[in-house]
Amino acid sequence: MNSKKCILLVEDNPDDEELTVRALDRNLIANEVVVAHDGEEALDFVFGRGAWAGRDPADLPALILLDLNLPKLDGLGVLRQIRADERTRRAPVVILTSSREQQDLVRGYDLGANSYVRKPIEFDEFVEAVRQLGVYWLVLNEMPVAVVTA
Amino acid sequence: MFHDNDRSRRDLPRHFGVLLAAVACAVAAIDLLRWAIDPVGAQESTASLRPFIAATTLVCGGAVALFGLRAGYARLALALAGLGTSLAVIGIVITVMTGDIAPKLVDLVSAGRPEHIDVNVSLLLAIACLSVFISARRPFGPWSAHVVAAAAGLILGIGTMNFLAYVVQSQFLLAAILPLAVRLDSAVVLILIAAALFAHAIGDVTRGPIVGRVSAAVAVAAVLILLETYLAEATGRLAIDLVASDHAAAVALLDAAQAARIGLLVVLFAVMVGSVVIITSTVARPIKALEGALAAFMQQHREFRAPVIQDDEIGELSIGFNKLAAENAALQHGLERRVEERTVQLAAVNQELESFAYAVSHDLRAPLRAVEGFTRAIVSDPATTLSEASRRDFGRVQAAATRMGQLIDDLLVLSRITRQDLRRERVDLSAIAHEVVADLRTLEPARAVEVRIQDGVFANGDERLIRVLLTNLLGNAWKFTRRTPDASIDVDSDIREGQLSYSVRDNGAGFDQARVDKLFVPFQRLHSMREFEGNGIGLATVQRVLQRHGGRIAATGTVGHGAMFTFTLPVARPQ
Numbered sequence: 001m002n003s004k005k006c007i008l009l010v011e012d013n014p015d016d017e018e019l020t021v022r023a024l025d026r027n028l029i030a031n032e033v034v035v036a037h038d039g040e041e042a043l044d045f046v047f048g049r050g051a052w053a054g055r056d057p058a059d060l061p062a063l064i065l066l067d068l069n070l071p072k073l074d075g076l077g078v079l080r081q082i083r084a085d086e087r088t089r090r091a092p093v094v095i096l097t098s099s100r101e102q103q104d105l106v107r108g109y110d111l112g113a114n115s116y117v118r119k120p121i122e123f124d125e126f127v128e129a130v131r132q133l134g135v136y137w138l139v140l141n142e143m144p145v146a147v148v149t150a
Numbered sequence: 151m152f153h154d155n156d157r158s159r160r161d162l163p164r165h166f167g168v169l170l171a172a173v174a175c176a177v178a179a180i181d182l183l184r185w186a187i188d189p190v191g192a193q194e195s196t197a198s199l200r201p202f203i204a205a206t207t208l209v210c211g212g213a214v215a216l217f218g219l220r221a222g223y224a225r226l227a228l229a230l231a232g233l234g235t236s237l238a239v240i241g242i243v244i245t246v247m248t249g250d251i252a253p254k255l256v257d258l259v260s261a262g263r264p265e266h267i268d269v270n271v272s273l274l275l276a277i278a279c280l281s282v283f284i285s286a287r288r289p290f291g292p293w294s295a296h297v298v299a300a301a302a303g304l305i306l307g308i309g310t311m312n313f314l315a316y317v318v319q320s321q322f323l324l325a326a327i328l329p330l331a332v333r334l335d336s337a338v339v340l341i342l343i344a345a346a347l348f349a350h351a352i353g354d355v356t357r358g359p360i361v362g363r364v365s366a367a368v369a370v371a372a373v374l375i376l377l378e379t380y381l382a383e384a385t386g387r388l389a390i391d392l393v394a395s396d397h398a399a400a401v402a403l404l405d406a407a408q409a410a411r412i413g414l415l416v417v418l419f420a421v422m423v424g425s426v427v428i429i430t431s432t433v434a435r436p437i438k439a440l441e442g443a444l445a446a447f448m449q450q451h452r453e454f455r456a457p458v459i460q461d462d463e464i465g466e467l468s469i470g471f472n473k474l475a476a477e478n479a480a481l482q483h484g485l486e487r488r489v490e491e492r493t494v495q496l497a498a499v500n501q502e503l504e505s506f507a508y509a510v511s512h513d514l515r516a517p518l519r520a521v522e523g524f525t526r527a528i529v530s531d532p533a534t535t536l537s538e539a540s541r542r543d544f545g546r547v548q549a550a551a552t553r554m555g556q557l558i559d560d561l562l563v564l565s566r567i568t569r570q571d572l573r574r575e576r577v578d579l580s581a582i583a584h585e586v587v588a589d590l591r592t593l594e595p596a597r598a599v600e601v602r603i604q605d606g607v608f609a610n611g612d613e614r615l616i617r618v619l620l621t622n623l624l625g626n627a628w629k630f631t632r633r634t635p636d637a638s639i640d641v642d643s644d645i646r647e648g649q650l651s652y653s654v655r656d657n658g659a660g661f662d663q664a665r666v667d668k669l670f671v672p673f674q675r676l677h678s679m680r681e682f683e684g685n686g687i688g689l690a691t692v693q694r695v696l697q698r699h700g701g702r703i704a705a706t707g708t709v710g711h712g713a714m715f716t717f718t719l720p721v722a723r724p725q
Binding site for chain 1: 507508511512513515516517518519520522523524526527548551552555559562
């Protein structure tokens, strides 16, 4: 039902970007994948500014996969701004990161992350994790219809 | 020591000594004068020194007085002491040569002035002069003071005994001092000179106004008693002489003497009362104040200082106490500052460690994911053709990357145990042990291990850390019993000396007891990777958890017969 919507992958490491894209491919997830390489770029896409001027922010991505360690603006900063804006506050955001530090988990959830997934080292496990994320967020989970505010 | 202007007050006893010596000199000089003006009267008087003894006394008293004045008079005192010693020796020689020196009791009883016992007074005067002679030659110190005090004690003792014997007229006492007998007049001057010497010694050894005041009061009282007794004795004899010729004069003399004696006793009483008042105000009160200051200081009032009421020994003590208190406070302050500095440094180091761990957690894993992921991509790409050997090699690369990921995770756990705050609470060890074993069974459902866990064991500690601890110990027991046919794990507890002792025992592979030291060192393994997997961080983590709780761990094992790990934790407070 969210098949037309895109997936926003916020990831600065090209290896991780490639692996994530491959994992999505392996799971036959057909949604368009938009990659943002730093926090600013991610916000440009979400709010339709900069390179993405003209994009409607109300057109939420089906899923935002957000890394925490990012140049310019870190993942938690991105999350804070997404949650602060009326138009984007309901966007499903999954933190996908290397860290399992308690402070990251706590702050991520405090800022309103929908899930927190740690990237496993084994690629097979990673593929499985992405598969489950796709099944859950793109198939099972129901999102409210976009509310167009005045 | 603390105030130089104390000097004059310190010298009080010595000045008193100079005065006493001067009185002795005056007595001797008056007697000499009497001999010059009226030899017959002097001869008949009971209270008159014979010329030679008077001259020796004059020189000796002068030496003692000058000795008391100290600075500037030392040479003169030395000269006079030498002269006095010589005169006294000559006196002894003359007396011995001229007559019978053995004193007879009858002489003492009848007149109190037998000529042939002058040898004793000469000897005592010689001793007094010698003590001055010895002491005046060197800077006055404790040693000289002891010489002077010893001489003074000897002379004072003999003089006082003689004096009392004459006054009391006790046959027994007279017989007792017979070998040491001196004439009554001699006894008085000897007492004066000895007291002067004593005052010098006291003034220099103790060097304190309080001692000075007390000695002065005692000396004044002693002199008053002596005077009163002497007055009674002298007027009594005089009245007896007079009573036959002029009865009225004798009665008048006795009345006058009685009035004088009453006056002396009143003064004596006043001196005693004054002494009590002085001691109370200058000794008891300052000591009380010092006590109060000490008590306040002990109760953590570090800024409290004792009041310095007087410039005396107690004043010095108070100043010393205040110095000590100030030093102590400064030391305390310094310590507090150092602790503060260290704490700040420690916090900085901890912060750095925190950042480091964070960086490790994030940045070290990313390349490993790439290594593992892309290797997997190569291997699983249908388009790649790989030999069986290459395929195996890639498998090793992947396994190594995975192992390194596990290593990083374990190291992070170890460092987190050191970093995170300890939350002490009541922890149900039995419940955690059951949960850990249940997890292990889920991971390897095929294994049949008999696990016996003692129920109802509680400890006081941080639940998260204790979970890590039990996961590691039970995980080890689980792992090392993998090749044991009838695998079993026993978890027991005991309470010893207020500590909970908890043990995990298995019948697995065991270890060589000789190498037990290596067990708890990170990355040290006692088994090969091929036998049992692991990275050697588990037991180091266990030990770190126990260190943070103030507990200990001990291990015993035999190769092939299992191992037992026993650790201690604080006992949980009853709920």
